[in-house]
Amino acid sequence: MSMFKPSMLTLALIGAGVVSHTAYAAEETAKNEADKKVEVIEVKGFRASVVESINTKRFSSEVVESISAEDIGKLPDSSIAESIARLPGLAAQRLDGRASKVSVRGFSEDESATTFNGREQVSISDNRGVEFDLYPSEIMSGVTVYKTPSANLEAEGIAGVIDMQTIKPLSTDERIVQLNTMYEKTSFDKLNPDGDDAGLRGTFSYVDKFNDDTIGVALALTTMTSPNQEKRWNAWGYPEFEAGGKQYSILGGAKPFVRSSTLERDSVMFVLEAAPSDDLSMVFDALYVDFKDKKILRGIEIPFAWGQGSIAPENATVDAATGFITSAITEGQRVVVRNDYEERSAELSAFGFNTKYNVDDSLTLELDVSHSSVDKKVWSLESYSGTGRGNDRGIADTIGYALNGGNxxxxxxHQLDYSDYDLIKLGGPLSWGGSAALNEKYGVVGEDNADGEYVPHPYENQLQDGFLNTPTVEDELNTLKLAAKQVLDNEFISSVEGGISYRKREKNKVSEGYFLTLSDFSYPDNAGLMVVPEQYRLGTASLDFIGMGDMIAYDSKAMVADGQFSMLAESLTKPDHATKSWKVEEQVTAAFVQANINAELAGLPLTGNVGVRYVRTEISTEGVVADNGANGQLVLTSSLVENDYSHVLPSLNLSLAIDETQTVRFGAAKTISRPRMDEMNSSLARNYNNQQDDNGNNWEIKGGNPHLAPKEATGIDLTYENYFSAEGYFSVAAFYKDLNEWIFDGSVEQDLTGVVNPATGEVPANPIATRKYKENGGGGDLWGYELAVTLPFNLFHESLEGFGVIASHTGVEQDVKDQYGNEYKLPGLSEKIQSLTVYYENYGFQARTSMRKRSDFKGEVNGVGFTGVQVDILGETIWDAQLGYDFGEGGFKELEGLSVSLQVQNITEEPFTALSGDNALQVRDYQDYGRTYMLGLSYKF
Structure with a gap:
């Protein structure tokens, strides 16, 4: 049998990054050609990217999945997430219609690490999980997902590591000057009169080499305005009650709306590569992204069972099986007409420098330094209007609801006309958002009567005419790595490598919110609502999709900018913002040693690596302790807590080549995922209640836990791979993880002896507090399997040249319990994940359709005040399609370099659906995004 065993020099060069996996594949192809005289057919375009991805997987020491630049470029999704979600075992969660969060083998984004050219990245979220809609897919050369780790990977995550890569200009064959442009259109007409239903994208790429191919540069400039629209049903909740000895539930309230969003993103990617000699190579890369996501939301907030109206039993329909009231009518109901605006902006900067020096033929030294930072600002405005100020003023409506089928x-x-500007006026139509400071500011504070009883003011807690959330996040990460690699003349170990690294990360979140009150409000002279001034009116927005007809539409952002509202900080009286504001600093020192294996086992080539990584983490978190003081005012004191922990993380990756096409892989490793930053900060709120809780305590403490330890997992992977063609392979994989030190909600008692209650100035007689926070404990098992195949149809007959299919199926199961022994479902876990791509590419013509499917899972969405909320999300199947034509490949030489494409995303208009509890009838969210059409033009000079 002719066995292929890569030379030690080739393995060393691949490990050092001097040659690519493509060059490695070329060596194998050359050897096989010499032995078998097999005819080689050159493929380009999407098929070439398939070959490149297969080679990356085939010749990696770890278990990986890969996607190449051609694949990303030919499917220019809004983000990397939509591209890599088609890989085996990976799934994406949509946020506002775009894939943003990625789960790997059943684990949420918090359990995986994301790197850019091998360096860990900051995040615009409150935590570690990267939101991939920040990263344009057009500027990346590839993405590699490491499902098993090795000691030299500079990031830690139980689920794996997702590495995004830029192009290396010295690896290209020729100069590249390319211009891509694309027109984008949503299937919905404008749902808001001031929204967008069309946008444009553009990319300019330049890659070149100079000075006898020793200096290379790559530059990519991208700009994008991408529209997205949504018809959304959202329920507040479904309260339960008992009547006649039976349990019932009913719609508590609803907040449906129409949303028009525009994602604006400009980015610059620059790479400078130099190889002045055979022994020295240097690469500098930089990425800058200016990101802005604008959302216009209009809808009618309807308090139903939790509102003012009365419900007659004869006007209700009950589902006998569940006791859920599927339809009802409420009389005397007042609603809130909402004209909201949200703007999420961020600037990302990432710089890295890497140099490698070959001291001699066997020893290589490496230095890598990098910096990445992000600055995110959110400006989220709620503007209210209705028929009268407060609960009992203005005209009430008779409103009925009937639950639709299919979630x-x-x-x-309804009976009122919500498009009537003379009826629907600016101001808070319901009494909510009470604030002692707000009441005091406008002189609407009640007083005691002659009997000593408190009598509220007629307008007390009725002055919230809107609200403004303004959280900010700053995240900065600096890294330094020193490493060395020694090639050995050994029949078992081809080389050994080791190094040390240092990472310093500082993440700072500031949470603030403001009550908005009409600037001309005064009591008693001008205490009513205000007619919307003509200059801010935009007509109407249609809510026909929920049966509410048209509603008034006005420019609430301009009204705030023009001073039509006055603002008062909510943090004066509410501790939520204090506990959501924090700074976490992490210093991670790591050292690793790894032996790269190139041996034989029973006459068969055995490659891989074995290593160990030592990681020490030092944490410093700054926050505040918020106490409720006199007159509802907060008393804040600073809080600084430090913590540290260390981990030893061994790893083993083995690859046994049965023959030229068949490989068996085995991987085993211990991995960690650090706690979420919003759970490990030192900010907390203390409150003394006059009534005791279930534990007999008056004090209550809520907040972070700086002493949280990382989650831990020990994993095993076993994979069989068969590379039966240069364009095809199939694999079968099984994986298992033993989970420990997981993080759950917990409660402990804490002694506050001597602590003064700021509200009274006295030390309470009962000093014991109930503290609610996150804590380590519990754990369990996760296991699953993966099936993947890439099948070119030319294997069956030459007439099928260009046809092919790519498919995968992943099954995941878990048995996880919390620290109290209760069953727990891991966030991000879908028990089934499937992907399918059917393609044809030949003679310049390209056609593809892709499907990604996942079953039900728990995911995180934004709740009140941008707090993450876990909800039950129904499974979804998303279909995309593309047609394209490359004129040069089609034989039109005068049009060489020109290609066109037409894409349709979300062909079947798959909605996003989340439930409220276990009852499938109780829908929390139903979001309809429609389809997206894209017409593209590309020209390579």
Whole structure:
């Protein structure tokens, strides 16, 4: 049998990054050609990217999945997430219609690490999980997902590591000057009169080499305005009650709306590569992204069972099986008409420098330094209007709801005309958002009567005419790595490598919110609502999709900018913002040693690596302790807590080549995922209640736990791979993880002896507090399997040249319990994940359709005040398609370099659906995004 065993020199060069996996594949192809005289057919375009991805997987020491630049470039999704979500075992969660969060083998984004050219990245989220819609897919040369780790990987994550890569200009064959442009259109017409339903994208790429191919540069400039629209049903909740000895539930309230969003993103990617000699190579890369996501939201907030109206039993329909009231009518109901605006902006900067020096033929030294930072600002405005200020003023409505079938929300009936500007006026139509400071500011504070009883003011807690959330996040990460690699003349170990690294990360979140009150409000002279001034009116927005007809539409952002509202900080009286504001600093020192294996086992080539990584983490978190003081005012004191922990993380990756096409892989490793930053900060709120809780305590403490330890897992992977063609392979994989030190909600008692209650100035007689926070404990098992195949149809007959299919199926199961022994479902875990791509590419013509499917899972969405909320999300199947034509490949030489494409995303208009509890009838969210059409033009000079 002719066995292929890569030379030690080739393995060393691949490990050092001097040659690519493509060059490695070329060596194997050359050897096989010499032995078998096999005819080689050159493929380009998408098929070439398939070959490149297969080679990356085939010749990696770890278990990986890969996607190449051609694949990303030919499917220019809004983000990397939509591209890599088609890989085996990976799934994406949509946020506002775009894939943003990625789970790997059943683990949420918090359990995986994301790197850029091998360096860990900051995040615009409150935590570690990267939101991939920040990264344009057009500027990346590839993405590699490491499902098993090795000691030399500079990031830690139980689920794996997702590495995004830029192009290396010295690896290209020729100068590249390319211009891509694309027109984008949503299937919905404008849902808001001031929204967008069309946008443009553009990319300019330049790659070249100079000075006898010793200096290379790559530059990519991208700009994008991408529209997205949504018809959304959202329910507040479904309260339960008992009547006649039976349990019932009913719609508590709803907040449906229409949303028009525009994602604006400009980015610059620059790479400078130099190889002045055979022994020295240097690469500098830089990425800058200016990101802005604008959302216009309009809808009618309807308090139903939790509102003012009365419900007659004869006007209700009950589902006998569940006791859920599927339709009802409420009389005397007042609603809130909402004209909201949200703007999420961020600037990302990332710089890295890497140099490698070959001291001699066997020893290589490496230095890598990098910096990445992000600055995110959110400006989220709520503007209210209705028929009268407060609960009992203005005209009430008779409103009915009837639950739709298929988890699609409900249809409403109504009697009032919500498009009438003379009826619907600016101001808070319901009494909520009470604030002692707000009441005091406007002189609407009640007083005691002659009997000593408190009598509220007629307008007390009725002055919230809107609200403004303004959280900010700053995240900065600096890294330094020193490493060395020694090639050995050994029949078992081809080389050994080791190094040390240092990472310093500082993440700072500031949470703030403001009550908005009409600037001309005064009591008693001008205490009513205000007619929307003509200059801010935009007509109407249609809510026909829920049966509410048209509603008034006005420019609430301009009204705030023009001073039509006055603002008062919510943090004066509410501790939530204090506990959501924090700074976490992490210093991670790591050292690794790894032996790279190139041996034989029973006459068969055995490659891989064995190593160990030592990681020490030092943490410093700054926050505040918020106490409720006199007159509702908060008393804040600073809080500084430090913590540290160390881990030893061994890893083993083995690859046994049965023959030229068949490989068996085995991987085993211990991995960690650090706690979420919003759970490990030192900010907390203390409150003394006059009534005791279930534990008999008056004090209550809520906040972070700086002493949280990382989650731990010990994993095993076993994979069989068969590379039966240069364009095809199939694999079968099984994986298992033993989970420990997981993080759950917990409660402990804490002694506050001597602590003064700021509200009274006295030390309470009962000093014991109930503290609610996150804590380590519990754990369990996760296991699963993966099936993947890439099949070119030319294997069956030459007439099928260009046809092919790529498919995968992943099954995941878990048995996890919390620290109290209760069953727990891991966030991000779908028990089934499938992907399918059917393609044809030949003679310049390209056609593809792709499907990604996942079953139900728990995911995180934004709740009140941008707090993450875990909800049950229904499974979804998303289909995309593309047609394209490359004129040069089609034989039109005068049009060489020109290609066109037409894409349709979300062909079947798959909605996003989340439930409220276990009852499938109780829909929390039903979001309909429609389809997206894209027409593209590309020209390579």
């Amino acid at each position: 699609t929300g409900a249809q409403f009936s």
